Amino acid sequence: MNIFKVLLSIIFILISPTASSGIVKMKISKKLYILSGKEYGTNIGLIAVENGLILIDPMPGDNHLSELDQVIQSIYNKPVIFILNTHSHSDHTGGNKYFEGKGGKLLKGDIPLEGFTHIRVESHSSIDNIFYHKESNAIFVGDIFDTSWHPTFYAGGIKGFSNAIDTILNMGDDQSLIIPGHGVTANKSSLIEFRENTFAWINRVRELYHKESDLEKIMADTQLKNILQKFNASDKATFIPEKAYKRFIERTISVIDNEESLQQAH
Missing domain, CATH: 3.60.15.10 (Ribonuclease Z/Hydroxyacylglutathione hydrolase-like)
Known part of the structure; x- marks a missing residue:
């Protein structure tokens, strides 16, 4: 642990x-x-x-x-x-x-509460x-x-x-x-x-994404799966369903693409 x-x-x-x-x-x-x-x-x-x-x-x-x-x-x-x-x-x-x-x-907006x-x-x-x-x-x-x-x-x-x-x-x-x-x-x-x-997680997804276009192969990466388990704070037997795991990778790739596009624009 x-x-x-x-x-x-x-x-x-x-x-x-x-x-x-x-x-x-x-x-x-x-x-x-x-x-x-x-x-x-x-x-x-x-x-x-x-x-x-x-x-x-x-x-x-x-x-x-x-x-x-x-x-x-x-x-x-x-x-x-x-x-x-x-x-x-x-x-x-x-x-x-x-x-x-x-x-x-x-x-909403600014919160005018004393002590906050x-x-x-x-x-x-x-x-x-x-x-x-x-x-x-x-x-x-x-x-x-x-x-x-x-x-x-x-x-x-x-x-x-x-x-x-x-x-x-x-x-x-x-x-x-x-x-x-x-x-x-x-x-x-x-x-x-x-x-x-x-x-x-982001760095490993980026590394795999630039080497491998096959999402299934990215999902199978042992190092990436090990990183994912570090977020499993309660040690759940089934932490992230396969569909959610795939979606997490896809959305991370989307973030990487957006930020790399912005860097190239500047």
């Missing part, structure tokens, strides 16, 4: 998650919980402030949202007053309307919002970093991904907790390893 997996295991144990009707509750501090579970495994931030609660990335699913609300009220018994999204994909925004209907205000730092980057999507909550020393990074899947840097390409990771590493301190879009929480050491593995 590599350092990344060991650190994730330790953090997961220390947080001591508890389940409630399929929704996992992880108490980070008196003022911060991470909720996850159901269909997408989206990590949902729940932060207690003076007048209510801040909800980050409420999951979708009409038949799950009342249950999520019940879990929230069982923890704090306060209203959700603000809603934040790390990006616009439905597995992170699907619950917005439900909680807006109960009085929550969806904040908000920076926009482009990596997983065209607008990725990174939120740092100083009091809990926690950084919400959305799908820029996912400890349950392979990296998805398609919108920002290699440059955008690199900038996003540097931005996260420059927030908080060495003890900051990093909350990925999906999967177990992590720290900066594991994020650095994730970045190194991502660059190793």
